[in-house]
Amino acid sequence: MRVMAQMAMVMNLDKCIGCHTCSVTCKQAWTNRTGVEYAWFNNVETRPGQGYPRRYEDQEAWRGGWTLNKRGRLALKGGGRVRKLLSIFSNPKLPLLEDYYEPWTYDYETLTSAPAQEHTPVARPKSAITGRDMKITWSANWDDNLGGSADHGERDVMLKGVEEKVKFEFEQTFMFYLPRICEHCLNPSCAASCPSGAIYKRSEDGIVLVDQDRCRGWRMCVSGCPYKKVYFNHRTGKAEKCTFCFPRIEVGMPTVCAETCVGRLRYIGLVLYDADRVLEAAATADEKDLYEAQRSVFLDPHDPAVAEAAQAAGIPRDWVLAAQRSPVYALINKYKVALPLHPEYRTMPMVWYIPPLSPVVDVVRESGFDAEDRGNLFAAIDALRIPVEYLAGFFSAGDPEPVRRVLQTLASMRSYMREINLGREADESIAAAAG
Numbered sequence: 001m002r003v004m005a006q007m008a009m010v011m012n013l014d015k016c017i018g019c020h021t022c023s024v025t026c027k028q029a030w031t032n033r034t035g036v037e038y039a040w041f042n043n044v045e046t047r048p049g050q051g052y053p054r055r056y057e058d059q060e061a062w063r064g065g066w067t068l069n070k071r072g073r074l075a076l077k078g079g080g081r082v083r084k085l086l087s088i089f090s091n092p093k094l095p096l097l098e099d100y101y102e103p104w105t106y107d108y109e110t111l112t113s114a115p116a117q118e119h120t121p122v123a124r125p126k127s128a129i130t131g132r133d134m135k136i137t138w139s140a141n142w143d144d145n146l147g148g149s150a151d152h153g154e155r156d157v158m159l160k161g162v163e164e165k166v167k168f169e170f171e172q173t174f175m176f177y178l179p180r181i182c183e184h185c186l187n188p189s190c191a192a193s194c195p196s197g198a199i200y201k202r203s204e205d206g207i208v209l210v211d212q213d214r215c216r217g218w219r220m221c222v223s224g225c226p227y228k229k230v231y232f233n234h235r236t237g238k239a240e241k242c243t244f245c246f247p248r249i250e251v252g253m254p255t256v257c258a259e260t261c262v263g264r265l266r267y268i269g270l271v272l273y274d275a276d277r278v279l280e281a282a283a284t285a286d287e288k289d290l291y292e293a294q295r296s297v298f299l300d301p302h303d304p305a306v307a308e309a310a311q312a313a314g315i316p317r318d319w320v321l322a323a324q325r326s327p328v329y330a331l332i333n334k335y336k337v338a339l340p341l342h343p344e345y346r347t348m349p350m351v352w353y354i355p356p357l358s359p360v361v362d363v364v365r366e367s368g369f370d371a372e373d374r375g376n377l378f379a380a381i382d383a384l385r386i387p388v389e390y391l392a393g394f395f396s397a398g399d400p401e402p403v404r405r406v407l408q409t410l411a412s413m414r415s416y417m418r419e420i421n422l423g424r425e426a427d428e429s430i431a432a433a434a435g
């Protein structure tokens, strides 16, 4: 066992209101500069939606001739020495500015100085980078208007223990917000793909940083990160990324995004993990086993053997105490309500998510079925507005079971607390079943 410490985050998606306060405060702190106007170290995506940059999850399209091997490392598909030599001078497909979307402002001058005329003057959008007139085609919240209105067709829904086919109409559409930062992965493919060795993972807390002096602007990290969370500064010619606000972390403050989050949904904490097991877990053959494999690298900080091994590895005692108090380990391993984002990318992401426990669909309510009733609680999971299968595509490589189990735990908690809030006697067996 080789114990290492890692800063990690869990976000509770039920609480995100898509206000973008996190994105704006992060921008003010880190990317309010020429060259990275377009970059959002923290962004908030509407789902269903295209993500940011657009369609970043279409890994095949972005990789060009490259692929991620089982260890999450960027590698050329096939190819001999000539191809490998050529690769030194090439780069897989990079996102364009329009994929990130060009920041804009408005030509307010026309509002104040236009002469009286039949129609009210319009403030036309102008690029915040070049100042040219522009047509806005894409931005944050763009997908809100779609509201998941793509045809989701029929779903099998359990109603009172009986499976029924339910046709989903427009009024049963759904959406939720997915805030994202760099995952500060345990197996960071950005670092593995950098020819200059400029990207490194801090040994003391696992924060992934770019050494600006060593960066030569190859942009392999931009292609190599499956989450597309490295940005190219077109003024300095260097790569930049989320720093997990390390200057704040070092003095005991939370990240800017966490401190300013309106929904209070970001939980930050230190976790201890077994560094010897990282690559083995990342290489787990069956994608469906990846969530469990990734969870299993975390070590119980309350275990005296772990605490002892941590101290032997030079981790300060108060860091071990911090790991014991950390909500991250508890949410991931004790209560098992947090899941990794796209574990199938095999980079071992360290920002995990509590999937949203959306309301039950109308058809269930119309049937008189109370989805928060403790007796019917578990049956309601497949009747939630956001389909379990859809969430599984984000958090468990398409396997609905881990998501279903999390939602059942959350539903149990909701039911248990409802009894307490209504002044009724809560069923302790629900709390016991939920762990």
Ligand code: SF4
Pocket (backbone or CB within 6 Å): 181, 182, 183, 184, 185, 188, 189, 190, 191, 208, 224, 225, 226, 227, 228, 229, 230, 241, 347
């Ligand atoms: Fe690197 Fe991307 Fe992982 Fe961040 S999310 S550590 S940029 S591979």
Ligand code: SF4
Pocket (backbone or CB within 6 Å): 015, 016, 017, 018, 019, 020, 021, 022, 023, 044, 177, 179, 260, 261, 262, 263, 264, 265
């Ligand atoms: Fe969501 Fe919090 Fe960001 Fe608002 S500040 S968009 S609630 S994560």
